[in-house]
Amino acid sequence: MSTAPTRPADALREGDRPAESRPGAAARTVGGVAGWVDDRTGAAKPVGYLMKKVFPDHWSFMLGEIAMYSMIVCLLTGAFLTFWFVPSAGHTIYDGSYVPLRGVSMSEAYASTLNISFDIKGGLIIRQIHHWSALMFIVALVVHMFRVFFTGAFRKPREINWAIGSVLALLAIIEGFAGYSLPDDLLSGTGIRAMQGFVQTAPVIGTYLVYAIFGGPFPGEMIIPRLYSAHILLIPALLVGLFTAHIGLVFLQKHTQYPGPGRTEKNVVGFPVMPVYAAKAGGFFFIVFGILSLIAAVVQINPIWAYGPYDPSAVTAGSQPDWYMGFADGALRLLPGWLEFEIFGYTLSMNIFPGALLLLPLVYVVLGVYPFLERWVTGDNREHHLLQRPRNSPVRTGIGMAAITAYSVLLFASGNDIMAIKLGMSINDLTWFFRIGFFVLPPLAFWVTKRICLSLQRRDRDTVLHGRETGTIVRTPDGRFFERHDTELTPDQWILVQHEPVAPLELEPAVDENGVARPAARKDRLRARLSRFYFADAVNPVTPAELAAAHYHGEEHEAIEPSETSASGGAAPIESAEAGRH
Amino acid sequence: MNALAARRRHPAAIAILIILGLFLTGAVYAALAPKPADATTRALPAQSVEEGKALFRANCSTCHGLNAEGRATGTGDQIAGPPLAGVGAAAVDFQVGTGRMPLPRPDVQAPANNEIKFTQEEIDSMGAYIASLAPGPGVPSEEAVDPTKGDAARGGELFRVNCAMCHNFAGAGGALTRGKYAPPIEGVSGRHIYEAMVTGPQSMPVFNDANLTPESKRDIIAFLYTIDEAESPGGMTLGSLGPVSEGLFAWVFGLGLLVASAVWIGAKSA
Structure with a gap:
């Protein structure tokens, strides 16, 4: 349009004046209110900064959002539940509308949960949304963690945020366990009683801890009010606080992005919060809420009325914790009984302690420490804002898969009785399978994953150097056949060569040039060994020189080396096939 | 035939072929499977x-x-x-x-x-x-197993104390050692429940009239009938197996739905 006057029809528009774009009445009102607020708070600058913040777009970046929204749904529904829940172990006789429990004596906590389920309008659906959201919160959080781990998003400068995330994950499962224990039904009461036993197995301080937590040698009347304070006040406050820091750091450090044309360590390619992400993320919240509500509306969860009130003398088959505590329960089921022994007259319950008590913080400490370990091994002190493809870090991907495998073995072991009846197998055989599997399967998973990553990397190299097989067979004038390979690198194939080459750290000599032993040599040896473990068989991306060589070879082959073609005899067709790869 | 041949590379072709194959195999099996021999003589007169x-x-x-x-x-x-x-x-x-x-x-x-x-x-x-x-427990009378005469709430308490540790809170069954199991007791007749309690079949202990009076047994039967007949107020029960099936559902269907919607909304251009 700018060079328009060449067209005769444009003469018709000569007198036109563009319409003045004046803000409408509504926009002026909004502007007025915003101005009023800005005059008093100075909010325009920071809000404008946030609104213009650019975020890269990818579905896997929304996994954390799913976790966040599930947590918000938990907070909303939880607030509703607190209106009616009575956190008390006081005795009462049930007289509500659920007939099979009428006249049964129970705690007020259990009676009020029955009341929420059967006599409060919408109570049951809210309870089910609350519980399903809690399960999905931790599922989404774990999957979000997988994404961050396998793409190397935890590297500098985001190690602190990874550590915060690990603490959030641990807090989330403690929060979940506290909630699971509140209704005082048979299952949650069994859970509390089990927890009391686990705490008791802590060497030396176990009994003191039990008295501190439960206010006595048994889970008495104190534990439900205490868990309630933790569940609705203490842990949510910590969760929300740490979560704010978590997401604040994302804003501060900018979001990572997948590699792609035009994306560098110094920019973020995506869309601004306003209007694109505000709409997308806002809409996504309602999608998540909708899906959680749908699940809660059609699928029953934790039917406390069916479990009945807690009674220390009763227990039900299939007593399991919610899934996120399953790995600790599974570890407990796998630990052999002979690990309990006495020393100086004190019993050490090593058949319980490592699995049921120690494992829980251990998993999350190992998790939180990993970025620092990797940084030490790789010696990589640069900032990283571009994500890695999992295949381009084969050892890390292998470690991740090994960890997931070990965790899964424990998780599945906690369902060994359900598997035994549903699959018609012996629970003893299953237990042995998991016991052996815990040691055998993770290294196997590591090895298989690493091999797959390396082969994928080699395939990437091959695609870059020799192109894609087109399936077109070409016959040359002198009667030879070759398959045409397509070596044009399309922009999306740029991803095959964008990553950085890696190599193991070189070991500095143990003595310097003057023959003086370096004190750091021992640590360096360990570091070099770990570095070799990570990078010894690294497959590095194709360099421009390699690419040029491959192409040069391809185009000019016949002209440069005619004698070799004829001399190599039987190899000739292969050589010419190379020649045709363009 | 030509139209059929043209569609042989349709994405659904394999699925349809597999379904057809399974259906054919099933039909042929149903037609050819050996019928159990029926050697018992029917219609015996009075018991003796x-x-x-x-x-x-x-x-x-x-x-x-x-x-x-x-x-x-x-x-x-x-x-x-x-x-x-x-x-x-x-x-x-x-x-x-x-x-x-x-x-x-x-x-x-x-x-x-x-x-x-x-x-x-x-x-x-x-x-x-x-x-x-030799003398032994006899078949209970109709009255002894009549669920309408029992107290379901009391039966529930007795069930949770005596039975749930093996048979699960909802009578969905549970695992015992070395492949043995406590079977599900959903839909079992009151008479058979009563007989199981007095005779202790397989791994089950005997609950004689001293540990569970006949009235208590009838209460338990009443409880089991009540939970059999009750609609589950919260929706699908996922087998009444507790948190394991709930966790599996969350991972497979919950995560599946949420990730699918994330992919969907991520694919929407801005």
């Missing part, structure tokens, strides 16, 4: 010890011995069938009436079987024969 003895000798004595004295296996190291003197007519009614006996093959445990091999008269005859060997 003599007829029961004849039936027992024809159908049970291979394992339990000609006079129900019990037998060892061929190698002599294991019991083929236990002695039956004193187990009472209730045990016969339970074991044969739920299809557990005759046992099709040696196994860790006799599974319940919907194919009952004998008529009720024949079962009663065999019960009369076994009861004639």
Whole structure:
């Protein structure tokens, strides 16, 4: 349009004046209110900064959002539940509308949960949304963690945020366990009683801890009010606080992005919060809420009325914790009984302690420490804002898969009785399978994953150097056949060569040039060994020189080396096939 | 045919072929599968010890011995069938009436079987024969197992204290050691529940009238009928198996739905 006057029809528009774009009445009102607020708070600058913040777009970046929204749904529904829940172990006789429990004596906590389920309008659906959201919160959080781990998003400068995330994950499962224990039904009461036993197995301080937590040698009347304070006040406050820091750091450090044309360590390619992400993320919240509500509306969860009130003398088959505590329960089921022994007259319950008590913080400490370990091994002190493809870090991907495998073995072991009846197998055989599997399967998973990553990397190299097989067979004038390979690198194939080459750290000599032993040599040896473990068989991306060589070879082959073609005899067709790869 | 050939690379072609193949295999199997031989003589007249003895000798004595004295296996190291003197007519009614006996093959445990091999008269005859060997618990009366006369709430308490540790809170069943299991007791008749309690079949302990009075047994039956008939207020029960099936559902369907919607919204251009 700018060079328009060449067209005769444009003469018709000569007198036109563009319409003045004046803000409408509504926009002026909004502007007025915003101005009023800005005059008093100075909010325009920071809000404008946030609104213009650019975020890269990818579905896997929304996994954390799913976790966040599930947590918000938990907070909303939880607030509703607190209106009616009575956190008390006081005795009462049930007289509500659920007939099979009428006249049964129970705690007020259990009676009020029955009341929420059967006599409060919408109570049951809210309870089910609350519980399903809690399960999905931790599922989404774990999957979000997988994404961050396998793409190397935890590297500098985001190690602190990874550590915060690990603490959030641990807090989330403690929060979940506290909630699971509140209704005082048979299952949650069994859970509390089990927890009391686990705490008791802590060497030396176990009994003191039990008295501190439960206010006595048994889970008495104190534990439900205490868990309630933790569940609705203490842990949510910590969760929300740490979560704010978590997401604040994302804003501060900018979001990572997948590699792609035009994306560098110094920019973020995506869309601004306003209007694109505000709409997308806002809409996504309602999608998540909708899906959680749908699940809660059609699928029953934790039917406390069916479990009945807690009674220390009763227990039900299939007593399991919610899934996120399953790995600790599974570890407990796998630990052999002979690990309990006495020393100086004190019993050490090593058949319980490592699995049921120690494992829980251990998993999350190992998790939180990993970025620092990797940084030490790789010696990589640069900032990283571009994500890695999992295949381009084969050892890390292998470690991740090994960890997931070990965790899964424990998780599945906690369902060994359900598997035994549903699959018609012996629970003893299953237990042995998991016991052996815990040691055998993770290294196997590591090895298989690493091999797959390396082969994928080699395939990437091959695609870059020799192109894609087109399936077109070409016959040359002198009667030879070759398959045409397509070596044009399309922009999306740029991803095959964008990553950085890696190599193991070189070991500095143990003595310097003057023959003086370096004190750091021992640590360096360990570091070099770990570095070799990570990078010894690294497959590095194709360099421009390699690419040029491959192409040069391809185009000019016949002209440069005619004698070799004829001399190599039987190899000739292969050589010419190379020649045709363009 | 040409139109069909043109669609042979359609994405659904493989799925349709597999479904067709499965359907054909199933149809052919249903047509050709061997039918179980029906050797029992129907319509015996009134129950009697003599007829029961004849039936027992024809159908049970291979394992339990000609006079129900019990037998060892061929190698002599294991019991083929236990002695039956004193187990009472209730045990016969339970074991044969739920299809557990005759046992099709040696196994860790006799599974319940919907194919009952004998008529009720024949079962009663065999019960009369076994009861004639030594006194034992008899088949309970209609009144003793009438769920409408029991107290479901009290039965629930008794069930949770005495039964739930093996049979699960909802009677969905549970695992025991080495492949043995406590079977699901959903939809089991009151008479069979009562008989199981008084005779203690397989791994189950005996709940005699001293630990559970007949009234308590009837309360438990009333409770089981109540939860059988009650609609689940919260929706699908996922097998009433507790948190394991809930966790599996969250990982497979919950995560599946949420990730699918994330992919969908991520694919929307801004």
